[in-house]
Amino acid sequence: MVNITFPDGNVRQYEEGVSGLDIAKSLSNSLAKKVLSVKVNNEVWDANRTIMTDATVQLLTWRDTEGKTTFWHSSAHLLAEALQALYPGVKFTIGPAIDNGFYYDIDLGEGRTIRTEDFPKIEKKMLELARQKNTFDRSDISKADALAHYEQLGNEYKTELISGLEDGDITFYKQGGFTDLCKGPHIPHTGLVKAVKLTNVAGAYWRGDEKRNQLTRVYGISFPKASELEEYNRLVEEAKKRDHRKLGAQLKLFAFSEKVGAGLPLWLPKGTKLRQILQDFLMEEQRKQGYEMVMTPHIGKQDLYITSGHFAKYGEDSFQPIQTPKKGEVYLLKPMNCPHHCEIFKTSLWSYRELPKRLAEFGTVYRYEQSGELNGLLRVRGFTQDDAHIFCMPDQLLEEFKKVIDLVMLVFTRLGFGEFTAQISLRDQEDRSKYIGSDENWEKAEQAIIQAAEDKGLKTVIEYGEAAFYGPKLDFMVKDALNRSWQLGTIQVDYNLPERFELEYVGADNQKHRPVMIHRAPFGSMERFISVLIENTAGNFPLWLAPDQAVVLPISEKFIPYANEINERLKQHNYRSTVDIRNEKIGRKIRDASVQKVPYQLVVGEKEVTNQEVAVRRHGEGDRGSVAVDALLEMMAAEM
RNA sequence: GCCGGUGUAGCUCAGUUGGCCAGAGCAGCUGAUUUGUAAUCAGCGGGUCGGCGGUUCGAAUCCGUCCACCGGCUCCA
Numbered sequence: 001m002v003n004i005t006f007p008d009g010n011v012r013q014y015e016e017g018v019s020g021l022d023i024a025k026s027l028s029n030s031l032a033k034k035v036l037s038v039k040v041n042n043e044v045w046d047a048n049r050t051i052m053t054d055a056t057v058q059l060l061t062w063r064d065t066e067g068k069t070t071f072w073h074s075s076a077h078l079l080a081e082a083l084q085a086l087y088p089g090v091k092f093t094i095g096p097a098i099d100n101g102f103y104y105d106i107d108l109g110e111g112r113t114i115r116t117e118d119f120p121k122i123e124k125k126m127l128e129l130a131r132q133k134n135t136f137d138r139s140d141i142s143k144a145d146a147l148a149h150y151e152q153l154g155n156e157y158k159t160e161l162i163s164g165l166e167d168g169d170i171t172f173y174k175q176g177g178f179t180d181l182c183k184g185p186h187i188p189h190t191g192l193v194k195a196v197k198l199t200n201v202a203g204a205y206w207r208g209d210e211k212r213n214q215l216t217r218v219y220g221i222s223f224p225k226a227s228e229l230e231e232y233n234r235l236v237e238e239a240k241k242r243d244h245r246k247l248g249a250q251l252k253l254f255a256f257s258e259k260v261g262a263g264l265p266l267w268l269p270k271g272t273k274l275r276q277i278l279q280d281f282l283m284e285e286q287r288k289q290g291y292e293m294v295m296t297p298h299i300g301k302q303d304l305y306i307t308s309g310h311f312a313k314y315g316e317d318s319f320q321p322i323q324t325p326k327k328g329e330v331y332l333l334k335p336m337n338c339p340h341h342c343e344i345f346k347t348s349l350w351s352y353r354e355l356p357k358r359l360a361e362f363g364t365v366y367r368y369e370q371s372g373e374l375n376g377l378l379r380v381r382g383f384t385q386d387d388a389h390i391f392c393m394p395d396q397l398l399e400e401f402k403k404v405i406d407l408v409m410l411v412f413t414r415l416g417f418g419e420f421t422a423q424i425s426l427r428d429q430e431d432r433s434k435y436i437g438s439d440e441n442w443e444k445a446e447q448a449i450i451q452a453a454e455d456k457g458l459k460t461v462i463e464y465g466e467a468a469f470y471g472p473k474l475d476f477m478v479k480d481a482l483n484r485s486w487q488l489g490t491i492q493v494d495y496n497l498p499e500r501f502e503l504e505y506v507g508a509d510n511q512k513h514r515p516v517m518i519h520r521a522p523f524g525s526m527e528r529f530i531s532v533l534i535e536n537t538a539g540n541f542p543l544w545l546a547p548d549q550a551v552v553l554p555i556s557e558k559f560i561p562y563a564n565e566i567n568e569r570l571k572q573h574n575y576r577s578t579v580d581i582r583n584e585k586i587g588r589k590i591r592d593a594s595v596q597k598v599p600y601q602l603v604v605g606e607k608e609v610t611n612q613e614v615a616v617r618r619h620g621e622g623d624r625g626s627v628a629v630d631a632l633l634e635m636m637a638a639e640m
Numbered sequence: 641g642c643c644g645g646u647g648u649a650g651c652u653c654a655g656u657u658g659g660c661c662a663g664a665g666c667a668g669c670u671g672a673u674u675u676g677u678a679a680u681c682a683g684c685g686g687g688u689c690g691g692c693g694g695u696u697c698g699a700a701u702c703c704g705u706c707c708a709c710c711g712g713c714u715c716c717a
Contacts, residue, residue: 115644202712203643210714214643217712249651258690258708310717317715336717370641370715379716468717556674583674591678605676615677623677
């Protein structure tokens with residue numbers, strides 16, 4: 001007998017060799033039908049794998065993230081089985097579960113492709129195979145046999161994978177007519193997969209290396225119930241409506257023009273308003289915290305970026321040098337503001353008493369992003385950073401860094417980004433050739449960030465290889481409508497640029513010392529921040545950010561003078577308000593104001609003129625009834 | 641940059657296997673209507689069918705190439 005401990009602390013005895021599925025059956029038959037996999041001593045196992053010792057056991061179903069992962073991973077095998085049937089000779093590589101579904105990377109061989117038109121027949125095949133209720137059978141296999149198996153199939157990808165595995169640690173899984181190198185676990189049988197949707201097909205490099213073969217990646221998602229697929233489809237439709245590219249056009253915030261160039265956004269009046277409000281908000285906070293605004297030009301001599309190291313690192317892949325009429329004179333579009341700010345620091349000799357020096361600029365920079373990377377306002381070639389560089393003494397670093405964390409948190413809280421990931425981006429552990437500066441400085445910088453994040457009680461994840469070439473970063477990641485993660489705020493510690501620019505201050509000892517730099521941008525870039533803001537709010541901005549806060553809607557021409565009066569009152573109180581004087585019915589004016597997502601829609605007609613009131617309609621809510629203008633002003637003030 | 645897809649009026653889209661002057665709705669303009677909580681009615685104007693080159697008696701439709709956009713991959717100072 002073995003003692004099985006459940007998550008609630010209960011302990012029950014079972015025969016040795018009991019499986020998760022057996023345990024589920026002993027509890028309830030309906031539960032047994034839902035079990036996807038089982039967590040045994042904190043390791044996820046097949047539900048039918050035998051348990052030989054005392055263990056803590058948690059049965060995993062569709063409700064558990066790990067249960068979903070098992071389900072989707074098994075679905076990837078099902079996809080592979082279908083592809084094997086439909087595309088003979090296809091070579092399989094890897095097919096993992098992801099956050100929202102699964103994919104399989106395959107090599108179809110020369111000249112063959114999969115298109116979205118092919119999806120229905122693949123989905124049909126998958127469901128057909130699923131209905132066979134095939135079990136996933138696990139088998140241990142020796143390294144030699146595993147290699148022989150795939151050599152015979154001519155699958156160099158699998159043999160490469162196997163070469164990296166330990167003998168005795170290799171397992172195959174077989175369901176129906178498909179066998180795959182796989183460590184598992186899998187769901188009890190394919191019949192649990194009731195609904196399948198292939199979502200897209202894309203190229204993906206083998207092992208993520210662009211120098212190696214490009215494989216075909218087929219993405220999909222699957223569900224244990226058809227109704228869940230419908231729900232998923234509905235959510236995808238909803239997400240499309242939040243897309244900042246669509247809303248940006250609809251709300252007349254920004255635009256792109258082929259004639260101006262790819263990735264070069266044009267800010268329309270309303271988008272500019274929104275952006276200015278955000279800038280004003282941050283500038284005010286920064287003023288309170290001792291930042292000083294500076295301004296620098298959009299270009300600088302090539303030499304500036306040779307000093308900073310940017311030219312050596314990115315010169316080839318950037319906008320190319322700008323020539324002048326003078327021979328040999330070369331300028332570059334600025335890719336970063338920091339070199340300019342270093343030169344500002346060098347305009348005087350600073351006393352330690354004057355540090356930290358916090359220089360801030362909404363600086364527009366230009367980077368030649370790869371064409372395939374451009375994406376609405378999320379990834380552009382000309383963008384404005386809410387940049388600042390803090391020059392401080394080494395013993396001020398930690399305190400300053402923590403202050404910046406507070407500022408980023410203030411920004412995120414005020415803008416409603418409750419969900420974010422704080423990521424500590426460190427050097428690549430193997431390849432250090434990508435970075436400038438000494439190991440010693442990197443160590444100090446990385447430790448400072450880890451310490452500051454810990455002191456602030458931030459929950460962080462560490463990502464190696466994500467650092468900037470001159471220093472490590474603390475990045476704040478937020479997701480867009482399509483669940484993709486983007487870096488917004490960033491704080492970086494830099495010992496290297498002060499050295500390269502030979503920055504100095506005079507210490508209490510009357511000696512010259514080298515300051516440390518903090519690069520920081522709470523928004524990151526105005527463009528990206530605003531795109532994520534649009535998607536998070538679905539364009540329903542809080543009142544203080546809305547480009548148009550109110551629109552007065554006269555019932556007919558007769559009431560335009562009164563509407564103008566109301567509009568003037570609002571303007572006197574610094575609200576952004578307009579009057580819709582078009583010769584249209586009130587229903588139409590309300591509709592158009594709603595499409596533009598104007599928060600306060602103020603209807604005025606005979607009754608309102610008589611009572612000296614306005615009929616308030618709050619977008620997203622509806623009719624609030626008529627109130628006096630003073631009451632309206634109070635209502636709006638309370639919302640600011 | 642790579643893989644796959646898309647590109648018709650300001651916007652959303654129709655346009656059969658290549659075949660008369662390329663269509664609709666919305667938006668715009670003009671006029672009528674003077675309106676009470678998500679689209680009033682009528683008339684009018686508007687398109688080098690993404691660009692360039694080719695095949696053909698004939699190309700929005702077929703081929704090539706470039707550009708832009710979409711989803712991934714790689715990259716992201």
